[in-house]
Amino acid sequence: MGEVYLDHVATTPVLPEVLEAMLPYFKDAYGNVQSLHSWGDKAREAVEEARGKVADLIGGVAEEIIFTASGTESNNFAVKGLAMAHQARGKHIVVSAIEHFSVLHSAKTLEKWGFELSEVPVDKYGLVDPKDVARSLRKDTILVSIMHANSEVGTIEPIKEIARVVKQSGAIFHTDAVASAGSIPINVKGLGVDALSLAANQFYGPKGVGALWLKKGVRIIPFLDGGVQEEGRRAGTENVPAIAGLGKAAELAKAEMGARAKRFSALRDKLIAGLPSRIEHVLVTGHPTKRLPGNASFCVEFIEGEAMLMLLNSQGIAVSSGSACTSRALKASHVLIAMGIPHEIAQGSLLFSFGLDNTGEDVDYVLETMPPIVDRLRQMSPLYAKFLKDKSRGGK
Amino acid sequence: MGEVYLDHVATTPVLPEVLEAMLPYFKDAYGNVQSLHSWGDKAREAVEEARGKVADLIGGVAEEIIFTASGTESNNFAVKGLAMAHQARGKHIVVSAIEHFSVLHSAKTLEKWGFELSEVPVDKYGLVDPKDVARSLRKDTILVSIMHANSEVGTIEPIKEIARVVKQSGAIFHTDAVASAGSIPINVKGLGVDALSLAANQFYGPKGVGALWLKKGVRIIPFLDGGVQEEGRRAGTENVPAIAGLGKAAELAKAEMGARAKRFSALRDKLIAGLPSRIEHVLVTGHPTKRLPGNASFCVEFIEGEAMLMLLNSQGIAVSSGSACTSRALKASHVLIAMGIPHEIAQGSLLFSFGLDNTGEDVDYVLETMPPIVDRLRQMSPLYAKFLKDKSRGGK
Amino acid sequence: MPVYNEKVMEHFMNPRNVGEIENADGIGEVGNPVCGDMMSFYIKVDNNRISDVKYKTFGCGAAIAVSSMVSEMAKGKTLEEAKKITPALVAKELEGLPKNKYHCSNLGAQALNKAIDNYLKKQGKTAKSQKGGKK
């Protein structure tokens, strides 16, 4: 039985070099960044060095980086903080239908606070059409938040084109790049965005640290009230080791991005080609070419994702699913539904995401392991029985 | 030249055992808690084990612990989340005048959102009088937040007595125990509070992780919107290594609390007795007996804290100060001012906080190092010159 | 800390009585794939006793384990006894289910119940139905 982790979208391991970069700040240089003595000096140095590296990763300037504790916090901060700071100009905000819940639910909270929310649809590949964004814009639109890439289906959005449209309206444009930063090249200037979220644990950095890049001069209301950390924009003792880890991970990601992407996309393409050829009634979800290098996502018809996931796990393969049963809320992935995939098919969602430890053999192992699992579950599926009888798809 | 860290109030180092407990979750058991495969299983196990240990530290139940990324986040979550959840019953909240900014500024934000805020005063020792709390309570008071102990002057508040008063009114009672949890015994049931904040880096756990204990049945609105982590109460990928570290730190703190407190308070008492006997015009701030074991805080008259701090640092001694110059906001500590200490004396604030590595020799070193530093700065102080001339204290 | 306990896992990995019964005496279908779970239960009745039970299930690990457990619990019971299989009993036999999977135990008991009702209906034993005796 193999031990094959194919769930890098959930989180990546921390690279040895990254952990190495963190270790000094736990026991020796453990000072508080705000302290005015030499322990503080060392902590400050680590944080400022990391700030530069994170800025480098995305083509920004160090002072534009605000460290946070997660992608979720970056998104809450951006969506709520920007909306609150600019509400004098209007109270309308726009998001896409496939945003991560940290954006979507932040926007819903703003709705409760009196803001108006528009959701831009996506096509069957999960792509946002800049024209739809243009149509959604109003005079009182102050904020648009559309993700750079979707982690569930891997689709990369045309942010540059969307930014052009948004900029014409004068609204602020935030993009959630948690799924893409560190994996594909990003240049905030080139993209034309005003704010961008990222998280370390998506590219071999530690959990518990993220960043919000905020263009110089763009006003924001702090999300965490308290001390004067991060130039008064984000209170709370700076998480020095984690920030140092994020910095190192950003540096490595930048240096190795091309090589990593090449490897990951070869594995991805092999699986995307192989799975539907070995198993009938398998749908590839997401865009055929505009997709994250490591992301291979599918819907397997007539069976449910969690059951597949558990049987794969029993064979040592770790993946994730967007099925209703794998979500605590017991709802099928809003991403797949927004893409027009019927509920019963969305239930068969399965997401393989590749990382540095994976090899072609892992793909072979998956290709070998999957068919009997699918078979077994289909044998017990009332939907499959129906399909065999009358070629009907879907529920009763 | 010594290397004497006496700034444990700013942050403590991570104990070797704590780091040991964290390490497996960076590179090997690096899974996401939400993942339904064995990587997720291991992460879940670590987090649930830590949850139990943190609950144990404060006499709570595991399910009542919500992990956060800092004391600041716990306080923002508690103050904003509880006020928002209970605003149908009223919009009045009460805090003390010496709360940490993460409570105070959260309350000010609520004021902007239409809540009314009352600040309860403190006496010259920094003590809140339960009678003052009683007087501040109104029919529409929904939330009272008063800290368990103040980190700047070490004073421990009569939370049990205050809780009794608050409970009679039906308001919810939150206490910020960031400065005290892990240092002195806490039993949430005995205290009678509804919510309590703590942070790992105050008791030899890592930075970047804290917790909010929330009594079963008390409603709260999530602060971080997004995924369903922490039973839907706090979104964002769980910071597994940091949480494991918090758990271990809590376990050690509970086991060693008595021994640690004994050692720290001996050092504290030695310094509190020694400094004013060697240097004229030195004031001990905070309560003489109701104070945190490791906290020795002073005001040195006629000179300013940052300058002292820098000269101490040049002798290898790390401390902190509540002077205006050491604060980014350039305001003297609101804590000292609330205690009735004149601004010019508050500027001479100096805070020594003891930890596990400190010894009696460190105190001797401080007692030896301080007098020439104070002398030197007083020699250049126009205030001291004035005082020598006409015994006047204070500014022009 | 796995989401499911060992008993649930054992039933999920080795589900009992999977399948359909041709010419079943009673069939019960519940759920639908939109909400993620769907179960079809088939029973054979002899002498007022469930002599055989099979099912097909579309759903999560819990749904499959619950189906398997319900089938085991039902087999050999009289119809009256089988009707007393409640979701709580199913969950108890499985030694507990995660909170958000309770609804699966509801579905299992419900599907069995429906199959019994379906049988009774065909037998013309329900008050309303006069169509009995088709069998």
Next chain:
Amino acid sequence: MPVYNEKVMEHFMNPRNVGEIENADGIGEVGNPVCGDMMSFYIKVDNNRISDVKYKTFGCGAAIAVSSMVSEMAKGKTLEEAKKITPALVAKELEGLPKNKYHCSNLGAQALNKAIDNYLKKQGKTAKSQKGGKK
């Protein structure tokens, strides 16, 4: 990464010209301990030139370093030259100050200026004052 650069630290650790001048020709006091910084500058003027300068400072590292730097910059300068010592020039000579410490360089230049004005006032050279010649 220390808060202050080496130059500032050097002046803080070894401040030049600390003290008072008895019977100073001009005295300038600025700031007050409430806001955290207070400086008293004393000058001796010979032939329209600052022949000696001393100060006492209550305040942070920057305030002390700024006082020291201002005193060095002023010494030997004519009053007109000395009046041209701006906060920006002081900060520049110190090779930069943290943003939140800019006000210290203001204070330093201001205190010197006040001392010069005080001297001029005593000399009766200011337009308004007729009280000159006390010296």
